[in-house]
Amino acid sequence: MNQLVGHTPAKAVRYKNLPTSQNICLDTNLRHYAVFEDGQVEIRSYDDLMGATTAK
Amino acid sequence: MRWLILPDAHDKILRANQIIERESHDHLLLLGDFFDDFRTGVTDAADTARQVKRWLNAPNTTCLLGNHDMSYGWGRQNRRLICPGYDAAKWITINGNLTNRDWQKFKLYAWLEGGERPWLVTHAGLHPCWLEGTEPGRYREFIDKLCADAWDSLNRGEHHFLLGRASAAPVIRRSAGSTGLTGMNWFPFPA
Numbered sequence: 001m002n003q004l005v006g007h008t009p010a011k012a013v014r015y016k017n018l019p020t021s022q023n024i025c026l027d028t029n030l031r032h033y034a035v036f037e038d039g040q041v042e043i044r045s046y047d048d049l050m051g052a053t054t055a056k
Numbered sequence: 057m058r059w060l061i062l063p064d065a066h067d068k069i070l071r072a073n074q075i076i077e078r079e080s081h082d083h084l085l086l087l088g089d090f091f092d093d094f095r096t097g098v099t100d101a102a103d104t105a106r107q108v109k110r111w112l113n114a115p116n117t118t119c120l121l122g123n124h125d126m127s128y129g130w131g132r133q134n135r136r137l138i139c140p141g142y143d144a145a146k147w148i149t150i151n152g153n154l155t156n157r158d159w160q161k162f163k164l165y166a167w168l169e170g171g172e173r174p175w176l177v178t179h180a181g182l183h184p185c186w187l188e189g190t191e192p193g194r195y196r197e198f199i200d201k202l203c204a205d206a207w208d209s210l211n212r213g214e215h216h217f218l219l220g221r222a223s224a225a226p227v228i229r230r231s232a233g234s235t236g237l238t239g240m241n242w243f244p245f246p247a
Contacts, residue, residue: 001173001174001175001176001192001195001196002171002173002174002175002176003175003176003177003178003181003182004061004168004175004176004177005087005177005178005179005180005181005243005245006063006064006087006088006089006122006179006180007063007064007087007088007089007122007123007179007180007181007241007242007243007244007245008180008244008245009064014245016245016246020173020192021173022173023181023245025181025245026061026063026087027063027064027087027245028063029064029066029068030062030063030064030065030068030071030072030075032063033060033061033062033063033075033079034059034060034061035058035059035060035061035079035081036058036059036061036168036170036175037057037058037059038170039169039170039171039172040171041168041175044079046071046074046075049074049075049078049079050074050078
């Protein structure tokens with residue numbers, strides 16, 4: 001079983017990979033968020049999103 | 057199914073909505089702690105409460121319960137749930153917007169399926185010690201039952217170790233030790 005959580009803020013997303021689980025803490029004061037699709041978690045950046053949409 | 061997952065907003069509703077509007081998704085999953093940015097006040101809490109109410113009642117949207125949300129929803133029934141940042145004036149405005157029916161729409165966890173292993177999504181995480189003695193194949197059944205019990209306790213105004221801070225959590229597993237063990241709305245991510 002893997003776990004995805006918030007709660008503990010830091011500047012970067014944190015990963016703790018163990019033999020039987022992946023664990024991700026996503027809380028960076030909303031500088032990052034995640035997309036889950038087809039069984040895969042992808043971490044994305046607010047700054048990248050806003051830069052991409054502003055540039056369009 | 058494409059899930060968009062946003063962590064703790066803490067009154068940053070504009071930023072949250074910028075992400076939601078720009079990132080395509082089928083289901084929105086919010087990890088809780090909507091309230092209590094320490095630099096914001098009652099007006100921000102009111103704005104946040106109105107948005108949270110919309111999310112709680114929106115289709116394809118799941119709001120997980122964070123410790124700072126629990127503080128305003130259940131803190132008056134159980135003072136041990138009150139968080140730093142709690143403010144009585146905010147309580148009034150938040151609960152002027154969110155009814156008991158709204159609070160009951162929060163969830164303690166969500167499962168994401170489709171990969172090699174399922175993902176348990178909670179506000180702060182479930183310490184592995186709580187799973188000791190449970191076969192990995194029965195984790196889901198065990199966690200579903202544990203969270204249902206915790207939710208019932210919360211609504212009765214009773215303490216439940218799964219929603220408690222370290223000092224309040226009983227040692228039910230030998231390896232857990234007597235300190236540093238918190239419930240899944242408080243558990244600090246290990247450094």
